[in-house]
Amino acid sequence: MQITVNGEETELEGEQIKIPELLEKLDVDMPQQVSVELNGEVISRSNFDETSISDGDSVEFLYFMGGG
Amino acid sequence: MNNPDGQESHFSPDVTYRGKPSATPLVEATAFARESPEELEAIFAGREFGHLYSRLSNPTLAALEQRLTDLEGGIGAATTASGMAAIAATVLTLARAGDSIVTSQELFGGTYSLFSRLLPDYGIESRFLPVRRPKKFSDAIDKNTRMIFVETISNPGLRVADLNALAEIASDYKIPLVVDSTVTTPLLFQPAKEGAGIVIHSTTKFISGHGDAVGGCVVDCGGYSWDKNPHLKENYSEYGELAFLAELRWRGIRTLGANQSPANARLTLRGLKTLGTRIKRHCNNSLRLAKQLRDHPEIKELNYPGLREHPDHELAKKQFNNRYGAILTMKLGTKEKCFKFLNALHLIKNMVNIGDTCSMAIHPASTICRDLDPDEKRAMGVTEDLVRICVGLEDYEELKKEIVEALNKV
Numbered sequence: 048m049q050i051t052v053n054g055e056e057t058e059l060e061g062e063q064i065k066i067p068e069l070l071e072k073l074d075v076d077m078p079q080q081v082s083v084e085l086n087g088e089v090i091s092r093s094n095f096d097e098t099s100i101s102d103g104d105s106v107e108f109l110y111f112m113g114g115g
Numbered sequence: 116m117n118n119p120d121g122q123e124s125h126f127s128p129d130v131t132y133r134g135k136p137s138a139t140p141l142v143e144a145t146a147f148a149r150e151s152p153e154e155l156e157a158i159f160a161g162r163e164f165g166h167l168y169s170r171l172s173n174p175t176l177a178a179l180e181q182r183l184t185d186l187e188g189g190i191g192a193a194t195t196a197s198g199m200a201a202i203a204a205t206v207l208t209l210a211r212a213g214d215s216i217v218t219s220q221e222l223f224g225g226t227y228s229l230f231s232r233l234l235p236d237y238g239i240e241s242r243f244l245p246v247r248r249p250k251k252f253s254d255a256i257d258k259n260t261r262m263i264f265v266e267t268i269s270n271p272g273l274r275v276a277d278l279n280a281l282a283e284i285a286s287d288y289k290i291p292l293v294v295d296s297t298v299t300t301p302l303l304f305q306p307a308k309e310g311a312g313i314v315i316h317s318t319t320k321f322i323s324g325h326g327d328a329v330g331g332c333v334v335d336c337g338g339y340s341w342d343k344n345p346h347l348k349e350n351y352s353e354y355g356e357l358a359f360l361a362e363l364r365w366r367g368i369r370t371l372g373a374n375q376s377p378a379n380a381r382l383t384l385r386g387l388k389t390l391g392t393r394i395k396r397h398c399n400n401s402l403r404l405a406k407q408l409r410d411h412p413e414i415k416e417l418n419y420p421g422l423r424e425h426p427d428h429e430l431a432k433k434q435f436n437n438r439y440g441a442i443l444t445m446k447l448g449t450k451e452k453c454f455k456f457l458n459a460l461h462l463i464k465n466m467v468n469i470g471d472t473c474s475m476a477i478h479p480a481s482t483i484c485r486d487l488d489p490d491e492k493r494a495m496g497v498t499e500d501l502v503r504i505c506v507g508l509e510d511y512e513e514l515k516k517e518i519v520e521a522l523n524k525v
Contacts, residue, residue, distance in 0.1 A: 053162050076164035079181070080191060082354040089355040092190065092337075110161045111354055111361030 198317020201331030204367020212238025282310030320470030
Protein backbone atom coordinates (compact mmCIF):
# COMPACT_ATOMS: atom_id res chain seq x y z
CA MET A 48 0.00 0.00 0.00
CA GLN A 49 1.00 3.58 -0.53
CA ILE A 50 0.37 6.24 2.13
CA THR A 51 1.50 9.84 2.64
CA VAL A 52 3.60 10.49 5.73
CA ASN A 53 4.31 14.13 6.60
CA GLY A 54 3.70 15.02 2.94
CA GLU A 55 5.94 12.30 1.48
CA GLU A 56 4.74 9.25 -0.47
CA THR A 57 5.67 6.11 1.47
CA GLU A 58 5.41 2.50 0.31
CA LEU A 59 4.54 -0.15 2.91
CA GLU A 60 3.96 -3.91 2.73
CA GLY A 61 0.48 -5.32 3.36
CA GLU A 62 -3.00 -3.82 3.03
CA GLN A 63 -3.46 -2.34 6.50
CA ILE A 64 -1.33 -1.34 9.45
CA LYS A 65 -2.19 -0.26 13.02
CA ILE A 66 -0.67 2.96 14.40
CA PRO A 67 1.75 1.36 16.92
CA GLU A 68 3.11 -0.87 14.12
CA LEU A 69 3.47 2.13 11.83
CA LEU A 70 5.40 4.08 14.49
CA GLU A 71 7.71 1.12 14.90
CA LYS A 72 8.11 0.39 11.19
CA LEU A 73 8.99 3.99 10.40
CA ASP A 74 11.29 4.15 13.44
CA VAL A 75 9.53 7.28 14.71
CA ASP A 76 11.56 9.01 17.45
CA MET A 77 10.07 9.37 20.93
CA PRO A 78 6.72 7.74 19.98
CA GLN A 79 5.28 8.58 23.41
CA GLN A 80 5.55 12.29 22.58
CA VAL A 81 4.16 12.35 19.08
CA SER A 82 0.64 13.26 18.04
CA VAL A 83 -0.76 11.35 15.08
CA GLU A 84 -3.16 12.88 12.58
CA LEU A 85 -4.92 10.56 10.16
CA ASN A 86 -6.56 12.22 7.14
CA GLY A 87 -6.74 15.54 8.99
CA GLU A 88 -8.06 14.18 12.30
CA VAL A 89 -6.03 13.80 15.50
CA ILE A 90 -6.20 10.21 16.74
CA SER A 91 -6.64 9.71 20.47
CA ARG A 92 -3.75 7.74 21.94
CA SER A 93 -6.19 5.34 23.52
CA ASN A 94 -7.38 4.50 20.00
CA PHE A 95 -3.93 3.88 18.51
CA ASP A 96 -4.22 0.09 18.88
CA GLU A 97 -7.49 -0.15 16.98
CA THR A 98 -6.93 2.48 14.28
CA SER A 99 -5.93 1.01 10.93
CA ILE A 100 -4.15 2.85 8.16
CA SER A 101 -4.69 1.69 4.63
CA ASP A 102 -3.81 2.54 1.04
CA GLY A 103 -4.22 6.21 0.17
CA ASP A 104 -4.31 7.48 3.76
CA SER A 105 -2.44 10.57 4.82
CA VAL A 106 -0.61 10.54 8.16
CA GLU A 107 1.01 13.47 9.92
CA PHE A 108 3.30 13.16 12.93
CA LEU A 109 3.57 16.23 15.12
CA TYR A 110 5.88 16.90 18.08
CA PHE A 111 5.37 19.69 20.57
CA MET A 112 9.00 20.17 21.38
CA GLY A 113 10.05 22.26 18.43
CA GLY A 114 11.46 25.72 18.37
CA GLY A 115 13.03 28.28 20.63
CA MET B 116 47.32 17.06 13.04
CA ASN B 117 44.87 19.76 14.15
CA ASN B 118 46.07 23.29 14.61
CA PRO B 119 45.99 23.59 18.45
CA ASP B 120 45.20 27.26 18.14
CA GLY B 121 42.44 26.96 15.58
CA GLN B 122 40.00 24.12 16.22
CA GLU B 123 39.51 23.79 19.95
CA SER B 124 36.43 25.96 20.08
CA HIS B 125 34.67 23.50 17.73
CA PHE B 126 35.89 20.31 19.31
CA SER B 127 33.17 18.27 21.07
CA PRO B 128 34.16 14.63 20.65
CA ASP B 129 31.36 12.06 20.60
CA VAL B 130 31.18 9.48 23.38
CA THR B 131 31.00 5.88 22.19
CA TYR B 132 29.47 3.39 24.60
CA ARG B 133 30.40 -0.27 24.52
CA GLY B 134 27.69 -1.69 26.74
CA LYS B 135 24.91 0.10 28.58
CA PRO B 136 26.12 2.65 31.14
CA SER B 137 25.04 1.89 34.73
CA ALA B 138 23.90 5.51 35.14
CA THR B 139 22.07 7.88 32.82
CA PRO B 140 24.67 10.07 31.07
CA LEU B 141 24.62 13.76 31.86
CA VAL B 142 24.35 15.81 28.69
CA GLU B 143 25.33 19.30 29.73
CA ALA B 144 25.32 20.75 26.22
CA THR B 145 23.52 24.05 25.77
CA ALA B 146 22.58 23.37 22.14
CA PHE B 147 22.54 20.55 19.58
CA ALA B 148 23.86 21.04 16.04
CA ARG B 149 21.78 19.61 13.15
CA GLU B 150 22.90 18.53 9.71
CA SER B 151 21.05 21.15 7.70
CA PRO B 152 18.67 24.12 7.83
CA GLU B 153 15.97 21.76 6.49
CA GLU B 154 16.35 19.55 9.54
CA LEU B 155 16.18 22.55 11.88
CA GLU B 156 13.07 23.74 10.06
CA ALA B 157 11.41 20.32 10.43
CA ILE B 158 12.09 20.23 14.17
CA PHE B 159 10.89 23.80 14.67
CA ALA B 160 7.72 22.91 12.79
CA GLY B 161 7.22 19.82 14.99
CA ARG B 162 7.45 17.36 12.08
CA GLU B 163 10.56 15.69 13.50
CA PHE B 164 11.77 15.05 16.99
CA GLY B 165 15.05 16.48 18.12
CA HIS B 166 16.82 18.31 20.90
CA LEU B 167 17.80 21.83 19.90
CA TYR B 168 18.51 23.87 22.95
CA SER B 169 18.48 22.79 26.60
CA ARG B 170 15.94 25.37 27.71
CA LEU B 171 13.46 23.48 25.50
CA SER B 172 14.54 19.87 25.90
CA ASN B 173 17.60 17.82 26.65
CA PRO B 174 18.35 14.07 26.61
CA THR B 175 18.99 13.85 30.38
CA LEU B 176 15.79 15.77 31.13
CA ALA B 177 13.88 13.55 28.70
CA ALA B 178 15.15 10.45 30.53
CA LEU B 179 13.92 11.81 33.86
CA GLU B 180 10.59 12.83 32.33
CA GLN B 181 10.03 9.32 31.01
CA ARG B 182 10.93 7.78 34.37
CA LEU B 183 8.49 10.05 36.23
CA THR B 184 5.76 9.35 33.66
CA ASP B 185 6.18 5.62 34.25
CA LEU B 186 6.25 5.96 38.04
CA GLU B 187 3.02 7.95 38.06
CA GLY B 188 1.31 5.93 35.34
CA GLY B 189 0.81 9.05 33.21
CA ILE B 190 1.07 9.84 29.50
CA GLY B 191 3.91 12.35 29.69
CA ALA B 192 5.80 14.74 31.93
CA ALA B 193 7.73 17.99 31.91
CA THR B 194 10.52 18.82 34.31
CA THR B 195 10.86 22.32 35.72
CA ALA B 196 13.38 24.39 37.66
CA SER B 197 11.63 23.76 40.98
CA GLY B 198 8.36 22.55 42.47
CA MET B 199 7.11 26.14 42.58
CA ALA B 200 7.93 26.51 38.86
CA ALA B 201 5.89 23.36 38.21
CA ILE B 202 2.85 24.76 40.05
CA ALA B 203 3.16 28.21 38.45
CA ALA B 204 3.53 26.74 34.96
CA THR B 205 0.48 24.52 35.50
CA VAL B 206 -1.76 27.38 36.64
CA LEU B 207 -0.57 29.68 33.85
CA THR B 208 -1.29 26.94 31.32
CA LEU B 209 -4.83 26.28 32.53
CA ALA B 210 -6.03 29.73 33.61
CA ARG B 211 -6.11 33.28 32.23
CA ALA B 212 -7.19 36.67 33.58
CA GLY B 213 -10.82 36.41 34.69
CA ASP B 214 -10.51 32.72 35.60
CA SER B 215 -10.39 31.16 39.04
CA ILE B 216 -8.89 28.13 40.72
CA VAL B 217 -10.37 26.29 43.67
CA THR B 218 -7.79 25.13 46.17
CA SER B 219 -7.36 23.75 49.66
CA GLN B 220 -6.43 26.37 52.24
CA GLU B 221 -3.92 23.98 53.81
CA LEU B 222 -0.92 24.49 51.55
CA PHE B 223 2.84 24.87 51.51
CA GLY B 224 3.60 28.56 52.25
CA GLY B 225 5.22 29.19 48.85
CA THR B 226 2.20 27.79 47.02
CA TYR B 227 -0.14 29.86 49.18
CA SER B 228 1.86 33.00 48.37
CA LEU B 229 1.70 32.26 44.65
CA PHE B 230 -2.07 31.74 44.77
CA SER B 231 -2.95 34.56 47.16
CA ARG B 232 -0.35 37.26 46.41
CA LEU B 233 0.94 36.86 42.85
CA LEU B 234 -1.82 35.33 40.72
CA PRO B 235 -4.37 38.07 41.61
CA ASP B 236 -2.00 40.62 39.98
CA TYR B 237 -2.58 38.73 36.73
CA GLY B 238 -6.35 38.47 37.16
CA ILE B 239 -6.49 34.87 38.40
CA GLU B 240 -8.54 34.41 41.57
CA SER B 241 -7.90 31.61 44.08
CA ARG B 242 -10.71 30.35 46.31
CA PHE B 243 -9.35 28.71 49.47
CA LEU B 244 -11.34 25.98 51.19
CA PRO B 245 -10.82 23.45 53.99
CA VAL B 246 -9.58 20.30 52.32
CA ARG B 247 -11.76 17.98 54.43
CA ARG B 248 -14.95 19.71 53.24
CA PRO B 249 -15.25 18.57 49.60
CA LYS B 250 -18.80 19.93 49.36
CA LYS B 251 -17.40 23.45 49.78
CA PHE B 252 -15.16 22.84 46.75
CA SER B 253 -18.19 21.92 44.77
CA ASP B 254 -20.02 25.11 45.85
CA ALA B 255 -17.04 27.34 44.96
CA ILE B 256 -16.71 26.18 41.35
CA ASP B 257 -18.22 28.32 38.60
CA LYS B 258 -18.00 28.45 34.80
CA ASN B 259 -14.62 30.19 34.90
CA THR B 260 -12.98 27.77 37.33
CA ARG B 261 -10.13 25.95 35.60
CA MET B 262 -8.85 23.48 38.20
CA ILE B 263 -9.01 22.07 41.72
CA PHE B 264 -5.63 22.07 43.47
CA VAL B 265 -4.71 20.12 46.62
CA GLU B 266 -1.71 18.59 48.36
CA THR B 267 -2.05 14.87 49.18
CA ILE B 268 -0.86 15.56 52.74
CA SER B 269 -0.61 19.27 53.39
CA ASN B 270 2.70 20.72 54.50
CA PRO B 271 2.96 21.67 57.32
CA GLY B 272 -0.73 21.32 58.27
CA LEU B 273 -0.72 17.52 57.70
CA ARG B 274 -4.35 17.34 56.60
CA VAL B 275 -5.15 14.58 54.12
CA ALA B 276 -7.10 15.25 50.93
CA ASP B 277 -9.85 12.80 50.00
CA LEU B 278 -8.61 12.41 46.44
CA ASN B 279 -11.41 10.15 45.32
CA ALA B 280 -14.12 12.57 46.45
CA LEU B 281 -12.32 15.58 44.95
CA ALA B 282 -11.70 13.75 41.66
CA GLU B 283 -15.43 13.05 41.41
CA ILE B 284 -16.25 16.73 41.95
CA ALA B 285 -13.66 17.76 39.37
CA SER B 286 -15.14 15.26 36.94
CA ASP B 287 -18.70 16.55 37.57
CA TYR B 288 -17.57 20.07 36.65
CA LYS B 289 -15.32 18.89 33.81
CA ILE B 290 -12.19 20.45 35.28
CA PRO B 291 -8.93 18.68 36.17
CA LEU B 292 -7.89 17.78 39.70
CA VAL B 293 -4.27 18.90 40.15
CA VAL B 294 -2.48 17.08 42.97
CA ASP B 295 0.80 18.03 44.62
CA SER B 296 2.12 14.64 45.72
CA THR B 297 5.52 15.85 46.92
CA VAL B 298 5.20 14.42 50.42
CA THR B 299 3.68 11.10 49.37
CA THR B 300 5.65 10.17 46.21
CA PRO B 301 4.45 7.39 43.88
CA LEU B 302 5.48 4.87 46.53
CA LEU B 303 2.61 5.86 48.84
CA PHE B 304 0.13 6.97 46.26
CA GLN B 305 -0.44 7.37 42.53
CA PRO B 306 -3.04 10.13 42.05
CA ALA B 307 -3.73 8.93 38.48
CA LYS B 308 -5.44 5.85 39.92
CA GLU B 309 -7.93 8.04 41.81
CA GLY B 310 -8.77 10.12 38.74
CA ALA B 311 -6.40 13.10 39.11
CA GLY B 312 -5.67 14.98 35.88
CA ILE B 313 -2.21 16.22 36.81
CA VAL B 314 0.39 15.27 39.42
CA ILE B 315 3.05 17.72 40.54
CA HIS B 316 6.20 17.07 42.57
CA SER B 317 8.88 19.20 44.00
CA THR B 318 11.49 16.61 42.97
CA THR B 319 13.91 18.48 45.26
CA LYS B 320 12.38 16.54 48.13
CA PHE B 321 11.83 12.78 48.36
CA ILE B 322 12.07 12.05 44.62
CA SER B 323 15.74 13.08 44.40
CA GLY B 324 16.12 12.56 48.12
CA HIS B 325 19.67 13.69 48.85
CA GLY B 326 19.43 17.46 49.29
CA ASP B 327 21.53 18.18 46.23
CA ALA B 328 19.18 18.94 43.31
CA VAL B 329 16.41 21.55 43.13
CA GLY B 330 13.74 20.60 40.60
CA GLY B 331 10.08 19.99 39.87
CA CYS B 332 7.87 18.06 37.52
CA VAL B 333 4.36 18.03 36.08
CA VAL B 334 2.91 14.69 35.01
CA ASP B 335 -0.19 14.45 32.82
CA CYS B 336 -2.14 11.46 34.16
CA GLY B 337 -4.00 11.07 30.85
CA GLY B 338 -7.54 10.93 32.23
CA TYR B 339 -8.70 14.44 31.42
CA SER B 340 -9.85 15.59 27.99
CA TRP B 341 -8.16 18.95 27.42
CA ASP B 342 -10.70 20.13 24.85
CA LYS B 343 -12.89 20.97 27.86
CA ASN B 344 -10.54 23.81 28.80
CA PRO B 345 -11.34 26.78 26.50
CA HIS B 346 -7.69 27.86 26.42
CA LEU B 347 -6.50 24.47 25.19
CA LYS B 348 -9.12 23.78 22.52
CA GLU B 349 -6.87 24.89 19.68
CA ASN B 350 -3.96 22.87 21.00
CA TYR B 351 -6.25 19.87 21.38
CA SER B 352 -7.12 19.94 17.71
CA GLU B 353 -3.41 19.72 16.93
CA TYR B 354 -1.96 17.55 19.69
CA GLY B 355 -4.92 15.60 21.11
CA GLU B 356 -4.18 14.21 24.60
CA LEU B 357 -0.79 15.91 24.60
CA ALA B 358 -2.41 19.38 24.35
CA PHE B 359 -1.74 20.31 27.99
CA LEU B 360 1.91 19.27 27.96
CA ALA B 361 2.46 21.07 24.66
CA GLU B 362 1.07 24.32 26.08
CA LEU B 363 2.85 23.88 29.43
CA ARG B 364 6.16 23.48 27.63
CA TRP B 365 5.51 26.54 25.50
CA ARG B 366 4.37 28.77 28.38
CA GLY B 367 6.13 27.58 31.50
CA ILE B 368 9.37 26.27 30.10
CA ARG B 369 10.13 27.67 26.66
CA THR B 370 8.70 31.16 27.19
CA LEU B 371 9.10 31.76 30.93
CA GLY B 372 12.37 29.84 30.94
CA ALA B 373 11.71 27.71 34.03
CA ASN B 374 13.62 24.71 32.72
CA GLN B 375 15.51 22.31 34.97
CA SER B 376 19.28 21.98 34.84
CA PRO B 377 20.35 18.66 33.24
CA ALA B 378 22.87 18.23 36.09
CA ASN B 379 19.99 18.31 38.59
CA ALA B 380 18.01 15.84 36.49
CA ARG B 381 20.98 13.51 36.50
CA LEU B 382 21.19 13.66 40.31
CA THR B 383 17.44 13.13 40.55
CA LEU B 384 17.66 10.02 38.35
CA ARG B 385 20.36 8.69 40.66
CA GLY B 386 18.21 9.42 43.71
CA LEU B 387 15.21 7.64 42.19
CA LYS B 388 17.13 4.36 42.20
CA THR B 389 16.72 4.18 45.98
CA LEU B 390 13.23 5.73 46.25
CA GLY B 391 11.55 2.60 47.64
CA THR B 392 14.21 1.86 50.24
CA ARG B 393 14.42 5.47 51.37
CA ILE B 394 10.69 6.08 51.65
CA LYS B 395 10.12 2.92 53.67
CA ARG B 396 12.80 3.99 56.15
CA HIS B 397 11.54 7.60 56.27
CA CYS B 398 8.04 6.31 57.05
CA ASN B 399 9.11 3.64 59.55
CA ASN B 400 11.30 6.08 61.49
CA SER B 401 8.48 8.66 61.50
CA LEU B 402 5.78 6.30 62.73
CA ARG B 403 7.99 4.89 65.49
CA LEU B 404 8.95 8.40 66.62
CA ALA B 405 5.34 9.61 66.59
CA LYS B 406 4.23 6.64 68.70
CA GLN B 407 7.15 7.12 71.08
CA LEU B 408 6.65 10.89 71.50
CA ARG B 409 2.84 11.18 71.57
CA ASP B 410 2.72 11.01 75.41
CA HIS B 411 5.76 13.15 76.16
CA PRO B 412 4.75 15.73 78.80
CA GLU B 413 6.37 18.66 76.95
CA ILE B 414 4.34 17.99 73.79
CA LYS B 415 0.88 19.57 73.91
CA GLU B 416 -0.15 17.99 70.63
CA LEU B 417 1.62 15.62 68.26
CA ASN B 418 0.36 15.54 64.72
CA TYR B 419 1.12 12.63 62.37
CA PRO B 420 -1.38 10.96 60.00
CA GLY B 421 -0.11 7.55 61.08
CA LEU B 422 -1.47 7.97 64.61
CA ARG B 423 -5.00 6.73 65.13
CA GLU B 424 -5.95 9.97 66.95
CA HIS B 425 -5.07 12.04 63.84
CA PRO B 426 -8.38 13.35 62.38
CA ASP B 427 -7.54 11.98 58.92
CA HIS B 428 -5.94 8.70 60.00
CA GLU B 429 -8.54 6.37 58.49
CA LEU B 430 -8.46 8.18 55.16
CA ALA B 431 -4.65 8.22 55.14
CA LYS B 432 -4.56 4.52 55.97
CA LYS B 433 -6.87 3.70 53.08
CA GLN B 434 -5.23 6.00 50.54
CA PHE B 435 -1.52 5.71 51.26
CA ASN B 436 -0.78 2.03 51.44
CA ASN B 437 -0.32 1.97 55.23
CA ARG B 438 2.44 4.55 55.10
CA TYR B 439 2.10 8.12 56.28
CA GLY B 440 5.09 10.14 55.11
CA ALA B 441 8.06 11.62 56.95
CA ILE B 442 6.66 14.86 58.38
CA LEU B 443 5.40 15.21 61.91
CA THR B 444 4.57 18.37 63.82
CA MET B 445 4.30 19.10 67.51
CA LYS B 446 2.98 21.94 69.60
CA LEU B 447 5.20 22.90 72.52
CA GLY B 448 3.08 25.67 74.10
CA THR B 449 5.03 28.79 73.10
CA LYS B 450 7.39 30.06 70.40
CA GLU B 451 10.13 30.39 73.06
CA LYS B 452 9.85 26.70 73.89
CA CYS B 453 10.03 25.84 70.19
CA PHE B 454 13.26 27.84 69.83
CA LYS B 455 14.72 26.22 72.98
CA PHE B 456 13.94 22.82 71.50
CA LEU B 457 15.43 23.71 68.11
CA ASN B 458 18.55 25.15 69.74
CA ALA B 459 19.06 21.92 71.69
CA LEU B 460 19.22 19.80 68.52
CA HIS B 461 22.58 18.67 67.15
CA LEU B 462 21.97 15.70 64.87
CA ILE B 463 18.73 17.15 63.50
CA LYS B 464 19.48 20.26 61.48
CA ASN B 465 17.81 23.68 61.55
CA MET B 466 17.16 23.55 57.84
CA VAL B 467 14.29 24.54 55.54
CA ASN B 468 13.71 21.52 53.37
CA ILE B 469 12.05 18.12 53.49
CA GLY B 470 12.94 14.78 51.97
CA ASP B 471 16.69 14.86 52.51
CA THR B 472 18.57 11.89 53.96
CA CYS B 473 19.08 13.81 57.21
CA SER B 474 16.39 14.88 59.65
CA MET B 475 15.60 18.57 59.96
CA ALA B 476 13.35 20.75 62.06
CA ILE B 477 11.94 24.28 61.78
CA HIS B 478 9.52 26.72 63.33
CA PRO B 479 7.09 27.18 60.37
CA ALA B 480 5.43 30.40 61.62
CA SER B 481 8.72 32.35 61.45
CA THR B 482 10.11 30.68 58.33
CA ILE B 483 8.13 29.04 55.53
CA CYS B 484 4.82 30.66 56.59
CA ARG B 485 6.30 34.02 57.63
CA ASP B 486 4.56 35.92 54.80
CA LEU B 487 1.09 34.90 55.93
CA ASP B 488 -1.14 36.92 58.23
CA PRO B 489 -2.44 35.37 61.49
CA ASP B 490 -5.81 34.31 60.03
CA GLU B 491 -4.12 32.60 57.09
CA LYS B 492 -1.72 30.78 59.40
CA ARG B 493 -4.62 29.63 61.57
CA ALA B 494 -6.50 28.29 58.55
CA MET B 495 -3.41 26.27 57.63
CA GLY B 496 -2.95 24.91 61.14
CA VAL B 497 0.27 26.88 61.65
CA THR B 498 0.46 28.21 65.20
CA GLU B 499 3.25 30.10 66.97
CA ASP B 500 4.01 27.04 69.12
CA LEU B 501 4.40 24.58 66.24
CA VAL B 502 7.60 22.75 65.28
CA ARG B 503 7.88 20.71 62.08
CA ILE B 504 10.24 17.77 61.90
CA CYS B 505 11.03 16.00 58.66
CA VAL B 506 12.38 12.62 59.68
CA GLY B 507 15.43 11.35 57.84
CA LEU B 508 17.17 8.05 57.40
CA GLU B 509 19.27 8.07 60.58
CA ASP B 510 19.26 5.28 63.13
CA TYR B 511 15.94 5.40 64.97
CA GLU B 512 17.45 5.08 68.46
CA GLU B 513 19.76 8.05 67.84
CA LEU B 514 16.87 10.17 66.60
CA LYS B 515 14.70 9.27 69.57
CA LYS B 516 17.51 10.07 72.02
CA GLU B 517 18.18 13.43 70.33
CA ILE B 518 14.53 14.52 70.38
CA VAL B 519 13.80 13.36 73.92
CA GLU B 520 16.93 15.08 75.25
CA ALA B 521 16.01 18.32 73.44
CA LEU B 522 12.45 18.14 74.79
CA ASN B 523 13.78 17.67 78.31
CA LYS B 524 15.71 20.94 77.94
CA VAL B 525 12.52 22.83 77.04
